[in-house]
Amino acid sequence: MWENIKNSVIEIGEIARFFIRFFREFFRKGYEFREMLRQCFFLGYKSLGLVAITGFIIGLVITIQSRPTLIKFGAEAWLPGMISVSLVREIVPVITALICAGKIGSGIGAELGSMKVTEQIDAMEVSGTNPFKYLVVTRVTAVTFMVPLLVVFADAISLYGGYLGVNLRGAISWDLYWTQVMESLSFGDIIPSISKTFFFGFAIGIISCYKGYTTQHGTEGVGRSANAAVVVSSLMVFVLDLVAVQITDLLQLI
Amino acid sequence: MSLKTGYGTETETSETVIYLENLCKSFGENHVLRNFNLRLNKGENIVILGRSGSGKSVLIKCIIGLIKPDSGIIRVLQQDMSGIGLRELDQIRSRVGFLFQSNALYDSMTVRENLEFPLRRHRREMSEEEVARLVEEALTNVGLPHTINMMPSELSGGMRKRIALARTLILKPEIILYDEPTTGLDPITAGEISDLMIELGKKYHTSSIIISHDMHCVKKVAEKIVMLIEGKCYQEGTYEQLKASENEAVRKFFES
Numbered sequence: 010m011w012e013n014i015k016n017s018v019i020e021i022g023e024i025a026r027f028f029i030r031f032f033r034e035f036f037r038k039g040y041e042f043r044e045m046l047r048q049c050f051f052l053g054y055k056s057l058g059l060v061a062i063t064g065f066i067i068g069l070v071i072t073i074q075s076r077p078t079l080i081k082f083g084a085e086a087w088l089p090g091m092i093s094v095s096l097v098r099e100i101v102p103v104i105t106a107l108i109c110a111g112k113i114g115s116g117i118g119a120e121l122g123s124m125k126v127t128e129q130i131d132a133m134e135v136s137g138t139n140p141f142k143y144l145v146v147t148r149v150t151a152v153t154f155m156v157p158l159l160v161v162f163a164d165a166i167s168l169y170g171g172y173l174g175v176n177l178r179g180a181i182s183w184d185l186y187w188t189q190v191m192e193s194l195s196f197g198d199i200i201p202s203i204s205k206t207f208f209f210g211f212a213i214g215i216i217s218c219y220k221g222y223t224t225q226h227g228t229e230g231v232g233r234s235a236n237a238a239v240v241v242s243s244l245m246v247f248v249l250d251l252v253a254v255q256i257t258d259l260l261q262l263i
Numbered sequence: 264m265s266l267k268t269g270y271g272t273e274t275e276t277s278e279t280v281i282y283l284e285n286l287c288k289s290f291g292e293n294h295v296l297r298n299f300n301l302r303l304n305k306g307e308n309i310v311i312l313g314r315s316g317s318g319k320s321v322l323i324k325c326i327i328g329l330i331k332p333d334s335g336i337i338r339v340l341q342q343d344m345s346g347i348g349l350r351e352l353d354q355i356r357s358r359v360g361f362l363f364q365s366n367a368l369y370d371s372m373t374v375r376e377n378l379e380f381p382l383r384r385h386r387r388e389m390s391e392e393e394v395a396r397l398v399e400e401a402l403t404n405v406g407l408p409h410t411i412n413m414m415p416s417e418l419s420g421g422m423r424k425r426i427a428l429a430r431t432l433i434l435k436p437e438i439i440l441y442d443e444p445t446t447g448l449d450p451i452t453a454g455e456i457s458d459l460m461i462e463l464g465k466k467y468h469t470s471s472i473i474i475s476h477d478m479h480c481v482k483k484v485a486e487k488i489v490m491l492i493e494g495k496c497y498q499e500g501t502y503e504q505l506k507a508s509e510n511e512a513v514r515k516f517f518e519s
Contacts, residue, residue, distance in 0.1 A: 129369055
């Protein structure tokens with residue numbers, strides 16, 4: 010028990026050091042811009058399909074499930090407005106971040122972990138490259154900017170799923186649906202929702218990189234790092250979501 | 264050369280390319296290196312022999328600056344490695360090659376990109392044509408020019424070792440540190456790699472420190488063998504001298 014607490018405290022300290030090192034290296038001269046663009050392609054573009062399918066299904070399912078309740082209150086006409094607020098404010102950012110934590114987090118954790126145990130990180134260092142800057146800074150930056158873009162994309166796809174969902178049992182024109190969606194959404198819905206996804210992306214990137222970069226105990230450790238990257242970053246997404254909703258509430262944007 | 268037991272402080276000459284004095288490194292209670300001394304002269308091939316976990320890999324990682332020693336002096340190509348700046352360290356590393364035990368080829372890059380990586384990092388001013396020429400030359404040296412567009416996962420163990428050797432040699436280093444170059448290879452491939460090390464060493468006039476357990480490789484490449492036992496230079500001499508040693512701890516290596 011005491012040993013577990015001690016190890017947890019040590020790990021928090023190590024993450025804090027890693028976090029500080031990230032900012033120190035980020036502002037140090039000599040940015041690996043090409044590698045960052047490559048990571049944006051692999052981490053962002055390659056996740057588009059998964060995010061699109063998830064967003065579409067979520068939009069469709071939420072619409073279908075919300076309809077009976079609204080019919081009970083005779084408020085079926087509010088369906089586009091209600092689902093748009095639910096999707097854009099909460100459901101799509103969190104679901105997309107969790108998808109990214111699973112796909113990107115495990116990928117980074119396993120990739121950096123295997124690089125660590127097969128001495129590729131050491132090889133990079135002796136090749137005149139700062140491995141932290143080349144591997145960590147580029148990946149964390151790429152994830153931080155790609156998750157918000159993926160969320161915006163998933164928002165659009167999920168709203169399209171919502172349009173199809175409304176039309177499954179009812180009938181609404183394309184123009185009327187989008188007019189109702191846009192009328193229900195304000196900047197107070199969109200800005201906090203997009204802003205928090207930068208933090209989701211950063212948390213996924215930094216935690217996954219930390220887990221991968223500090224892998225120990227051979228190939229067994231690689232599996233553990235990939236697993237821990239997903240679990241801890243998914244948990245952090247919920248913690249940050251809770252913090253974000255408190256801040257939004259304080260700023261009276263709800 | 265006479266057989267020496269123990270190792271006093273050696274004097275450094277203008278021919279010395281690596282000089283270690285009283286090197287100490289511990290991991291907690293595990294004292295891996297205890298006042299280790301070594302001198303590698305230009306053109307010399309020294310094999311470090313010792314049991315698994317005796318600190319051989321730690322020793323060469325200290326030399327290249329991947330691990331910081333607790334105390335002692337490390338001078339590489341007349342440059343003191345303690346308190347060295349990043350720029351100077353990179354300059355030294357561009358003159359010292361390191362062949363990793365696990366080859367350390369970048370899995371996400373092709374053979375060409377693997378070989379280009381150190382060139383683009385250490386020789387930023389080099390033209391595309393020059394980079395392409397050096398990559399081709401390095402692959403021809405190891406007899407694998409056809410693998411240029413292959414991924415490391417498509418190569419056999421021996422081919423990966425050759426590519427790793429090509430990557431180590433592409434910067435034409437003055438010193439090469441080999442970390443168990445023949446481990447995990449079949450005897451024929453291991454023999455080929457040993458021959459390649461000798462051939463390329465002669466071609467590029469390199470000096471080297473080789474860590475190996477493979478006694479066939481040791482016999483072929485070593486001009487001098489240093490026994491690393493209990494963190495110290497226990498004994499040094501040629502292959503034949505150490506084989507005939509009266510010390511049991513030393514002789515055991517040659518009996519197996």
